[in-house]
Amino acid sequence: MAATPTSERSLKLTLWLVAIGFFMQTLDTTVVNTALPAMAASLGESPLRMQSVVIAYTLTMAVLIPASGWMADRFGTRIVFFSAIVLFTAGSALCASAQSLNQLVAWRVLQGAGGAMLLPVGRLAILRTFPRERLLPAMSFVAIPGLVGPLVGPTVGGWLSEWASWHWVFLINIPVGIVGGIATWLHLADSREDHPHRFDLGGYLMLAFGMAAISLALDGLSGSGMRHAPAFVLLIFGIVAVVAYWLHAHRKPDPIFPPDLFAIHTFTVGMLGSLFARIGAGAMPFLLPLLLQVSLGYSPSHAGMMMLPVAAAGMLSKRIATPLITRLGYRSVLVWNTLLVGSLMAVFALIGPTQPIGVHLLLLAVFGAVNSLQFTAMNTLCIKDLQPHNASSGNSLFSMIQMLSMSLAVTTAGAVLSAFTRATDHGNPGDTLAAFHATFLCVGLITAASAWIFWQLSPDVTPTKRKEVEIDVA
The missing domain is CATH 1.20.5 (Single alpha-helices involved in coiled-coils or other helix-helix interfaces)
Structure with missing residues (x-):
């Protein structure tokens, strides 16, 4: 493996570059949700039919993530990470210039192509440049922006949509991308495999x-x-x-994802359970800002601020994840918490415009706390029993499934919401609220049903190391 010498200054710059790239990628996963109604009004579309803007980004990332590791091995982490920033920044600029929904979707694909390489290649750069004894604090530092991005994304998206225009949701990426691209080219430590494996x-x-x-x-x-x-x-x-x-994959000697990964019971249950649980829970960041603006009459900035309790409570709940999973085991936590998450999602079917805002804030905060615990438990279950020889492919497959489930979540929510909207649309203002209520019931049921998958775990599966559940990005 070839790598450039790394000084202490280069190591610190590498950390900051990867952290900023990760922040840009996670921010754009959530910042658009609150701006969808404003985009719809500008482009002459229904706000309930804007899911393709989100799907294009997450699906592109899911499709390209499996190839990102090989590209870094073949061409080097510096050139691939630099190319990712260029694609992401160019896609952001073009999204801001879109004159139609089709154009916006096309440029979101380009933006997603860059985003797909930012996180996995950035992590690879850290793994190859940092000494083993410094990996844990380095990965912890990089994980922080992954939590901050979703925290501020809905608020930033709502504020920009109301006080500037939805175009600034994308334009804010341009100066960050330019500075990050220059710094990457000049300072990011480069590494590549001398003899990269043949790509399948x-x-x-x-x-x-x-x-x-x-x-x-x-x-x-x-x-x-x-x-x-x-x-x-x-x-x-x-x-x-x-x-x-x-x-x-069964007859290929070196497939992208070896089938023997699924011989690991915790990995298989974690992957399948995570996929189906996220199809329900992953719909909420898409549905909630729409509900607040379209049916409850909130302004974009107000709707964005209403999402703060979800993210803040989620960050706080991560403190109890380690002792809770260690004491009760993965099966108990995941089965009961999955049922709780699904039930809370169904409770949103009772939300209405006449209720006190404090009730809405409390419900959002409780949901954010249990949903964060769900993601932490699912994420760490998947990786806990991976071995050095299959850790790379297993982590890559899990990252792909995460993004695919986000795409399927928005696709499913959009399909269900569209069907109920057509069924309940009689020209009354409350018709869309009834459609949202029915959609929350459905996605809650989907999430709760995935508890059957987690029930297949052995009751004695617990974290093998305390640090397993302390570095987590949902």
């Missing part, structure tokens, strides 16, 4: 097509423009591609 291009294309086809087909079935017959055909092709990859 065939397997990657099957997997990427399968993920994209399934997600786009589900979005098409929601009534977003694609007719139902082509959407069903695309869905079938997507399933076929995923099955073909699974068969391909």
Whole structure:
């Protein structure tokens, strides 16, 4: 492995560069949600049909994450991280210039292509440049922006949409991207593999097509423009591609994701449980800002500030994750907490415009706390039993599933909301609120149902090390 010499100054700059890149990526995952109604009004679209703006970003990241590690091995961490910042910044500028929904979606794909490489390549740069004894504090430092980004994202998005314009949601990335790109090119420690493994291009294309086809087909079935017959055909092709990859991986000596990963029971249960639980819980950052603005009449900045209790309570609840999981075990925590998260999501079906704002804030804070505990437990369960020889592929697969589940969550929420909107739309102001209520019940049920997956864990599965659940990015 080739690497440039790293001084103490270079190590600190590497940390800050990766942290800033991670912050940009996580911020843009949430900052857009609060700005969707303003975007819809500007582009002449319904705010309830804007899910494609979110799906384009998260799905692109899910598709490209599996290739990011190989690209860093082949071309070096510096050039790949620099290219990621350039793509992300260019995509941000083009998003701000979009004149139609289709243009905005196209440029979100470009932005997602850059975002897909920021986190995994940044982590790889730290792993290859920092001494082992300094890895833990380094990774802890980089994890902080991943928590701060979602915390300030909805508020920043709402404030900019109301007091400037939604275009600034993307324009704020440009100066940060320019400074970060220059600093990366001049200071980021470079490393690459001397003899990188051969990339499984065939397997990657099957997997990427399968993920994209399934997600786009589900979005098409929601009534977003694609007719139902082509959407069903695309869905079938997507399933076929995923099955073909699974068969391909069993006969390929070096697939992207080795099938023996699923021989690890905690990894398999954690992955499947996380996928389905996130399809429900991951819909909430998309649904809540829309509910507050479209049905409850909140301004964008007010709606963004209402999301602060969710993130703040989530950060505070991480303090109890370690002792709780250590004492009760993963199965008890995940089964009961999954049921609690699903029940709280269903409680949002009772929310209304005449209730005191304190009731709304309390419900949002409690949901944020239990949802954060859910993510911490699921994330650490997946990686706890990975070994050095499969840690890289396992972590990459888990990162891909995280982004894919976010895409599927918004796709599912958009489809359900669209269906209930059509069913309840009789021209009355309260019709959209009834559609939101029914949607919260459905996504809550989806989340609660995933508790059956976590029930398959052995009762004695607990953290093997205390540090397992102290570095977590939801």
